[in-house]
Amino acid sequence: MSTTTLFLLTIGLGIASYAYGRSRAYSVAKRHGGVRALHSLPSHYGMMVALWCALPALAIIISWKIIEPSLISNMLDSAIPQAIHDGGVEAVKLYKNDIGNLVDSEKIASIDNAEKKLAAERLTNLRSTSALALFVLALTVAIAGAALALRKIKPETRARHKVERVVKFFLISCASLAILTTIGIVFSVLFEATRFFQEVGFLEFVTGTKWSPQTAIRADQVGASGSFGAVPLFLGTLLISFIAMLVAVPFGLMSAIYLAEYASRPVRNIAKPLLEILAGIPTVVYGFFAALTVAPALRSVGESIGLSVSSESALAAGAVMGIMIIPFVSSLSDDVITAVPQSMRDGSYGLGATKSETVRKVVIPAALPGIVGGVLLAVSRAIGETMIVVMAAGLAANMTANPLEAVTTVTVQIVTLLTGDQEFDSAKTLAAFALGLMLFVVTLFLNIIALHVVRKYREQYE
Template sequence: MISPSNTLIALVLLTALAHYLGLRRAVAAAGGHAHVQKLHSRPVYYGMLTAMWCALPALLIYAGWQAFESYIITQLVVADLPVTMRDLSAAQLSLVVNDIKNMAGGTIVSGDVGPELKAAVAHYLQLRGIGNAALAAVVMGVAVIGLVGARARISTRMRARNKMERLILWLLAACSTIAVFTTVGIVLSVLYEAIRFFQAVSVTEFLFGLKWSPQMAIRADQVGSSGAFGAVPVVLGTLLIAGIAMAVAVPIGLMAAIYMSEYAGSRFRAVAKPLMEILAGVPTVVYGFFAALVVAPFIRAAGQAIGLDVASESALAAGLVMGIMIIPFVSSLSDDMITAVPQSLRDGAYGLGATPSETIRQVVLPAALPGIVGGILLAVSRAIGETMIVVMAAGLTANLTANPFKAVTTVTVQIVTLLVGDQEFDSPKTLAAFALGLLLFVITLGLNIIALQVVRRYREQYE
């Protein structure tokens, strides 16, 4: 059976063969194993070079084919559908195409299957068969040509090692560009969908609107048919929870860092530091579970005991647990910054008769302040982007309130609720998630760039 994965396996085998053949040819060119020193490079480099010539071009073709195969075949099948089906709206057509693919994959489709559809499925399967066979032929052909060509060029004077090293360097450089492509991918994909959203909802309404209720009418005459897409309550809810988190994390994290770096003995540090690191390594979904099942009911009960009306999904519970999550982050960054302050500053203060706490408060902290502020900014950006705690413990409806006992919603909660489940990519409801994603990306990116600049400038000050 000619399937793409079998083609890939065959290619791997051929590459191994190419390595062997190249190596043999090099040894033969030198005149036997006894004379390999006549070769410019060690024989293994000739083998590797032949293998690369065999595998790399074929792999590129394979990857390109995989990327476009589905699209091309779908277009061909659609073009062959009867006119009545081709004239369907884009959404309905995509449903039909989905049905065809599912049936081709062997899944049973609900509803009755017309003869046109059956023909289309057969057509689809036939095209895919042809495609797979053609792919196998092309890939193996290119691989064999590469193998034969590279093998023919092997001679004792060929600089195989230098060529191989240049090739490796190119591969390394190519890998390093993936980070850039990721960023470009994030920006383009989120921006593209966000622009589609802003064609339906104006930017000013999104940024300054005070009401967020992202539902779209199924029928045009439905009551309350127009959704409201004002992001202000969502953003303010995010800031409220992040603010509570920072109110917990900054004092505790900072004081813990001061104690660990300035007071604690090495025995205490050896125990306490790993424990703090465990706090940092706990997955956020576990914190979310903790917030929803332990902290939120506790706060609700405590509030009722003193006569306060606390929502079961209060901002306080989510913020508190998020604060716990961020403590180790703040403390390890502050620790770095405090240890970076030169000892000479402390010695100077001690020499003037200051107590350790006076030294810390009046000398070390002011000196480390820019770095600590940078670290706190990074922590804020993390709090804003945190998802699971708020998805599990914060509310779903957007309330414009600053009361920590009420339920508020956040940007990340809205993204998750809008995108989990069935989506249609032509409704503003789904696209709104990408607009929120863009907002989130811009805010956190801005905070990170500022924070990294601040931290870097601070570090340079003492280096």
């Protein structure tokens, strides 16, 4: 009996008990003089029975499935030869993995090692026992729950209240999931990062200027002791983000101003959706474009005027990232510009200001907090953007302010350190989490400020 089947069976039982509970409620009602005699509608009683039946059973199945692996693994210890136990925890783990794989691929019969075979059989045994136990337990609980609830179908039972309480609890837990996600992010990143900082000092990480994360595989290897000075990464990220903002802010802002203040309705109706398309293009597409079209083009232009441009220049990545952010800046600025009250524009026109004077000297200063908030959000996006830089910016951890050279960024390094197969506990992978922590903290900081500024701004004109 697979878990999926059990799961579906439980849900089926729930549905059946809904129907039964409802009809039971009808017959109870008949005895008491019609449906009105009941506190709640018959369907509420049905829901109550269904929930009492399915919820505890489902909870049991899920928690069982979470505990099961470690429980079985512990019970398997006795079947593992002493020789393996002597080899330490890792060896036992490996051995268990091996057996697990054998059982999964149904190759027990072909095992020639008697000890292994024994262990494999024990594992199969444990698993089937566990499945059977779960099956019996879950169904018993489901039926008991339903029976209990059925006995509660009485006119005075407040079935609707009970059902609504459960639903409300469900709603609250869904809403709290966002908090859980944040906590999950903080803990997972913080936990691994702390382990990293135990190996490599925090100070070395944030002030070191040499980044070469290749750690030695064997202790006697030469020149392969990794160094984790993240400053070149931070600078590279800043350089590329800076270039991106140099593109995105003027273009985005001017587009927003034009759309909000000058454009006729038809122009607006065409231009806005086009900008939205630009915003909806996946970043991997921008990355492809940056790496295969913009970078070579920049390189050949550079060559033709005698400049040496790296094929993975910060300029190409930054410029394309800037273009990606244009619609973001533009739509946020459009919102804040249109939020500036018309009366303020009238005041300016009434004094004889031209449109551009009104925009530059009255509207923009009034909208400035909102625009700054939007730009901060855009910066946070640029810092966290991954695919464009992974594809177009390269891996060279240079410390340079020259946009024609190659730099690398925090996100590029996270991707590089974590893709491919590697030992999860190496300093290399842990370094990725340390970088992730930096990224999260910085962007969170920017976001909180930006959202606060924008919110305050909106309240001002509401």
